[in-house]
Amino acid sequence: MTGPELLASLGKLLGPKIQEKTEFRGETTFTILPGDLHEVAQFCKDELSFDYLLDITSVDNFGDEPRFAIVYELYSMTLAIHLRLKLRVSEDEGAVATVSDIWPTANWHEREIYDMMGIKFTGHPDLRRILMWDGYPYFPLRKEFPLEGLPSEMPDVAFTSAAPLEGGPFVTSPSTATAKDREPRARRPAL
Amino acid sequence: MRETRPAAYDSKIEGNVIFTRLDAAMNWMRKNSLWPMPMGLACCAIELMATAASRFDIARFGAEVMRFSPRQCDVMIVAGTVTYKMALAVKRIYEQMPEPKWVIAMGACASTGGMYRSYAVLQGIDQLLPVDVYISGCPPRPEALLEGLMKLQEKISAEPSFREQKRKLMEQLDEVMA
Numbered sequence: 341m342t343g344p345e346l347l348a349s350l351g352k353l354l355g356p357k358i359q360e361k362t363e364f365r366g367e368t369t370f371t372i373l374p375g376d377l378h379e380v381a382q383f384c385k386d387e388l389s390f391d392y393l394l395d396i397t398s399v400d401n402f403g404d405e406p407r408f409a410i411v412y413e414l415y416s417m418t419l420a421i422h423l424r425l426k427l428r429v430s431e432d433e434g435a436v437a438t439v440s441d442i443w444p445t446a447n448w449h450e451r452e453i454y455d456m457m458g459i460k461f462t463g464h465p466d467l468r469r470i471l472m473w474d475g476y477p478y479f480p481l482r483k484e485f486p487l488e489g490l491p492s493e494m495p496d497v498a499f500t501s502a503a504p505l506e507g508g509p510f511v512t513s514p515s516t517a518t519a520k521d522r523e524p525r526a527r528r529p530a531l
Numbered sequence: 532m533r534e535t536r537p538a539a540y541d542s543k544i545e546g547n548v549i550f551t552r553l554d555a556a557m558n559w560m561r562k563n564s565l566w567p568m569p570m571g572l573a574c575c576a577i578e579l580m581a582t583a584a585s586r587f588d589i590a591r592f593g594a595e596v597m598r599f600s601p602r603q604c605d606v607m608i609v610a611g612t613v614t615y616k617m618a619l620a621v622k623r624i625y626e627q628m629p630e631p632k633w634v635i636a637m638g639a640c641a642s643t644g645g646m647y648r649s650y651a652v653l654q655g656i657d658q659l660l661p662v663d664v665y666i667s668g669c670p671p672r673p674e675a676l677l678e679g680l681m682k683l684q685e686k687i688s689a690e691p692s693f694r695e696q697k698r699k700l701m702e703q704l705d706e707v708m709a
Contacts, residue, residue: 472651473616480650489650500615503648 350388350423354380369424377427378437381412385442390414390423393443398453402483406430408459412439435460456481473498554693561605561631562687563593565680568604568628570621573611575638575670582673592680601627606683607660608676612640613653622659631692635679636662639669 350370357380360371372380384390394413401407412425429436438461440446450461451470458479461467468474475494478485488503567589571579582589589595598604601624613621625634636656639645642665644654656662663686666679 471616478650485650487650488648496619498615498619500650501654503644503650503652503654505648 354383367422367424369426371426371428374427374429374433374436377425378439378442380425381439381442384414384423384425388423389416389418391417393439393445393449394422396439396446396449396453398457398459398481400457400481400483406433408457410436410453410459429459434458435462437462438464440464455479458482476500554691555688557692558688558690561692562684565592565594565606565633565683565687566596566598566604567594568601568607568624569597569599570607570609570624571611572609572613572617572621573640575610575641578670578673578676579608579610579637582676587673587677589677589680592677592684594680601625602629604628605631606633606635608635608637609641609656609660609662610637610670612645612647613656614651615653616651618653618656618659621656625660633663633683633687634660635664635666635676635683637666637676637679638671639667642667645669 350368354370357372357376358370359373362369362371370380392415394415395411396413397411399409399411401409406428408429408431410427410429414423414425415421416423427436436459438446438450440450440461441463447464447466448470450464451466451468453459454461454464454467455469455471456479469476472480473494475497477492478490480489486502488505489500491502492500569576569579569583581587583595583597594606601607605628607625607628609621625632634656636642640647640652641656642662644652646669648654653659657665664679664683666675668675671679
C-alpha cells in the first residue's frame with residue numbers, strides 16, 4: 341500500500357474520531373478531540389506503523405476558544421509518509437493525555453510545552469519545567485506574556501528582570517526600503 | 532670633593548639587580564601571567580578557543596593557561612549569552628576565584644544582552660560582576676579579544692595594587708584593634 345492510499349484509508353479506519361481532515365500541499369492533517377488522543381495515537385503507532393514522533397508543538401490562539409492547539413507530527417519509517425494530528429484545548433481544561441508511554445520521545449516535548457505554554461499532560465511520568473527553572477512563575481510563550489519578560493525572584497536559584505525595549509516592541513516593516521528601515525528595531529506603534 | 536660609592540657593592544650580583552617600585556614589579560608579574568577562566572557560554576567561546584590556538588596564540592601575552600577551576604584563575608572571560616538560568620552560576624564561579632581578579636565581557640551578549648532583548652537573557656554581565664574590559668563584536672574576532680587583553684594589561688599595570696592592599700590592611704587592622 342502506498343502512502344496516499346494508506347492516508348486515504350486512514351480516514352475510514354479512524355472513522356468517527358476525526359473531526360476534520362485537511363489536505364495542504366500533500367500534507368494530511370487530522371483534527372481530533374483531546375479525549376480521543378491516547379486511543380488514536382496508540383492506533384497510529386501499533387496498527388498504522390507511525391513509529392516515529394517527529395515533534396509536538398503548541399499554538400496559543402489568544403482570544404479564541406478553545407485557546408490552545410497541540411500539533412503532533414508523525415512519520416512512518418517503513419512507508420515514508422507524514423501525518424499531522426491536531427487537537428484543541430481550552431484554557432480551563434488545560435490538560436491532555438500524555439503520549440510518552442507510546443513514543444518515549446514525547447517525554448521532553450511535553451515538558452517543553454508545559455514549560456512554555458502551561459498545558460499539563462496527565463499521566464506524564466516527570467512533568468517538570470525543562471528550559472526555565474522550577475519555581476519560575478510564568479509561561480513565557482503565552483501571548484499575554486510580554487516580550488521583554490517580567491521580573492521574578494527565586495533566591496539562590498535565578499532571578500529575572502524586564503529587558504529594556506526602548507518604548508516599543510521590536511518589529512519589522514515589510515517594504516522596499518533599505519535595510520536600515522526594514523530591520524527589526526524598536527518602533528513606536530502608529531497612533 | 533665627596534666620593535659617591537654604592538651602598539653595598541657586590542661584584543657577584545652586578546648587572547643582576549634592578550631598582551623599581553614594588554607596585555610596578557607586582558603589576559608586571561600579574562599582567563604577564565593572567566590565567567583565564569574560560570566562561571564559554573555561546574558562540575563567542577569558539578572565538579575564545581581560536582584565540583588560544585596556534586594562529587592567534589594568546590600565549591604571547593602570558594594568558595594561555597586556561598584553567599577550568601576558578602580557584603586557579605585571575606581573569607574571567609565571559610564569552611557568550613548569559614541566561615538568567617546561568618547568571619547566578621557565573622556569579623558563584625566568579626566569587627570562587629581568588630583575589631586579585633578581573634572580568635572581561637567578551638561580545639555583545641555578555642556586555643549588554645546583545646540581540647536578546649528577551650525574558651530569558653541577562654542584559655549584560657555587568658549587572659552581576661564588576662567588568663574591567665568590554666569587547667564589542669558578535670562574536671569579536673580573536674584580534675579583538677587580544678586587544679581587550681592588552682587593554683586589561685594596561686589597566687593592571689596602572690593599578691596601585693600593593694599600596695591599596697597595604698592601606699586596606701591597615702584599615703582592617705585599625706578596625707580590629709578599635
